[in-house]
Amino acid sequence: MTERVVIVGGGTGGTVLANDLADRLEPELDAGDVEVTLINDDPDHVYKPVWLYVPFGQREPADGRRALDELVDEAVDLRIDRVTEIDTDARRLRFDGGEPSMEYDHLVLATGSTLEPDRVPGLAEGGHDYYSESGATALRDELLEFTEGELVLSVVGTPHMCPAAPLEFVFMADDWFRERGLREDVDITYTYPIQRVHGNPHIAEWARPIMEERDIEVETFFNAESVDSDAETVTSMEGTELDYDLLVTIPPHGGVDLIEAAGLGDDGWVDVDKHTLEAEAAEDVYALGDTADTGVPNAGSVAHYQAGVVGRRLASEVRGRPATATYDGKTLCFVETGMDSASFVEFDYETPPSPAPPSEKLHWSKLAYNESYWLTARGLL
Amino acid sequence: MTDIEPDETVDARGAACPGPLMDLIGAIRGAESGDVVRLLSDSEGSLTDVPEWAEEAGNELLAVEELDDHNAFYVEKA
Ligand SMILES: Cc1cc2nc3c(=O)[nH]c(=O)nc-3n(C[C@H](O)[C@H](O)[C@H](O)COP(=O)(O)OP(=O)(O)OC[C@H]3O[C@@H](n4cnc5c(N)ncnc54)[C@H](O)[C@@H]3O)c2cc1C
Numbered sequence: 001m002t003e004r005v006v007i008v009g010g011g012t013g014g015t016v017l018a019n020d021l022a023d024r025l026e027p028e029l030d031a032g033d034v035e036v037t038l039i040n041d042d043p044d045h046v047y048k049p050v051w052l053y054v055p056f057g058q059r060e061p062a063d064g065r066r067a068l069d070e071l072v073d074e075a076v077d078l079r080i081d082r083v084t085e086i087d088t089d090a091r092r093l094r095f096d097g098g099e100p101s102m103e104y105d106h107l108v109l110a111t112g113s114t115l116e117p118d119r120v121p122g123l124a125e126g127g128h129d130y131y132s133e134s135g136a137t138a139l140r141d142e143l144l145e146f147t148e149g150e151l152v153l154s155v156v157g158t159p160h161m162c163p164a165a166p167l168e169f170v171f172m173a174d175d176w177f178r179e180r181g182l183r184e185d186v187d188i189t190y191t192y193p194i195q196r197v198h199g200n201p202h203i204a205e206w207a208r209p210i211m212e213e214r215d216i217e218v219e220t221f222f223n224a225e226s227v228d229s230d231a232e233t234v235t236s237m238e239g240t241e242l243d244y245d246l247l248v249t250i251p252p253h254g255g256v257d258l259i260e261a262a263g264l265g266d267d268g269w270v271d272v273d274k275h276t277l278e279a280e281a282a283e284d285v286y287a288l289g290d291t292a293d294t295g296v297p298n299a300g301s302v303a304h305y306q307a308g309v310v311g312r313r314l315a316s317e318v319r320g321r322p323a324t325a326t327y328d329g330k331t332l333c334f335v336e337t338g339m340d341s342a343s344f345v346e347f348d349y350e351t352p353p354s355p356a357p358p359s360e361k362l363h364w365s366k367l368a369y370n371e372s373y374w375l376t377a378r379g380l381l
Numbered sequence: 382m383t384d385i386e387p388d389e390t391v392d393a394r395g396a397a398c399p400g401p402l403m404d405l406i407g408a409i410r411g412a413e414s415g416d417v418v419r420l421l422s423d424s425e426g427s428l429t430d431v432p433e434w435a436e437e438a439g440n441e442l443l444a445v446e447e448l449d450d451h452n453a454f455y456v457e458k459a
Binding site: 158159194199221225237238239 | 400
């Protein structure tokens with residue numbers, strides 16, 4: 001009997017896992033004992049970190065896209081389709097447009113995050129974002145024209161992808177306007193939902209003085225409740241109203257609906273054991289990357305490490321051995337602190353982060369990582 | 382024990398800070414004025430986070446119940 005491993009989602013986590021399995025299970029795949037299928041709803045693989053640079057005119061969205069069939073090992077069966085239903089009792093997936101359903105023996109969900117701006121009235125009309133390809137290009141057009149006024153960056157909800165990216169955006173904007181001699185005419189305000197500037201207290205403690213030094217205004221305990229795009233104001237649940245000329249938001253995030261419908265977790269995130277990444281509510285289901293509710297940041301580095309763990313566990317299971325590999329919460333992030341400097345943090349479930357002093361070298365390391373990302377996705381790095 | 386009847390319960394046990402507070406904020410966002418949301422949290426941070434936020438946002442923290450291995454916070458939306 002051929003064992004069927006099905007991965008839903010061909011983003012960072014799903015693609016790294018598919019290539020990892022192609023390598024790890026090569027003999028079993030060659031012998032036809034195992035089949036690995038990767039399903040993605042877009043023929044392209046999208047590398048989202050590129051979007052941070054698009055508004056500043058430094059990268060193009062196309063730099064973050066590659067055809068999946070160029071990235072995925074040919075031993076993997078690649079299917080471009082959207083999964084619309086998961087039945088974990090029958091171990092079956094259903095698709096968009098009435099395609100025949102597919103059965104699995106092992107399922108991995110790597111469906112990532114979805115932006116949900118509609119959760120805040122007026123946000124979609126009044127706010128810009130760089131968390132989507134179209135958002136990043138529209139924001140670029142606005143930012144290039146923006147020479148004076150109030151720029152507000154509002155983190156509307158957590159969890160969201162890349163908790164470092166809101167800090168990076170205001171640090172980069174500050175530096176970018178300074179370099180262009182416009183900083184005196186531009187006010188920058190950063191808002192965050194809780195009482196500090198970042199969810200992680202250590203990163204918050206590190207970032208706050210940099211913001212003060214750079215004259216970036218801070219509003220904490222600011223949960224945007226509504227945006228009035230005519231009056232150009234954003235009002236928080238805490239009763240604060242801010243005027244803006246350009247509003248950039250990190251919109252509320254959710255997972256994908258089919259996860260909740262399948263009873264695997266709330267808001268589209270899969271409840272998992274945070275060490276084994278096994279779904280709590282069903283047998284033979286793993287989740288990794290943004291969609292796995294482990295409490296660690298929604299970051300590509302996390303998806304990458306988790307893919308390695310799930311790859312090792314699945315290989316053991318397919319070979320009939322107990323799975324022993326576990327995820328320890330490892331997270332790595334480069335944090336841009338300007339147009340040519342960056343910091344770096346590394347942490348896990350046990351060890352808190354301690355951000356490195358910003359340097360030009362770390363900035364180049366981040367850009368070098370972005371360039372070599374395609375090797376990561378192929379499973380070569 | 383309190384006899385407050387919550388309109389909604391959010392179970393954030395197991396989530397690390399600031400997860401429980403963000404879950405509470407999410408529930409209050411969707412609630413009607415006068416509704417009571419009960420938050421279950423085993424994160425130490427919630428003992429300061431939740432009262433501070435409730436005060437800032439003008440919502441009333443009606444009670445904090447100490448249970449075996451977690452706390453229950455009752456917050457009424459203003
Ligand atoms: C602006 C920005 C900057 C970032 N910078 C960094 C950074 O510097 N470092 C870092 O580590 N991370 C960064 N991230 C975060 C990182 O991009 C994500 O955390 C990462 O992509 C998560 O990988 P994933 O595999 O979980 O999901 P994704 O890469 O989002 O992939 C999910 C895939 O699933 C597909 N899919 C969803 N639903 C279905 C379905 N029903 N059927 C079929 N396919 C489906 C989607 O189309 C997508 O291809 C950044 C994110 C943003 C937005």
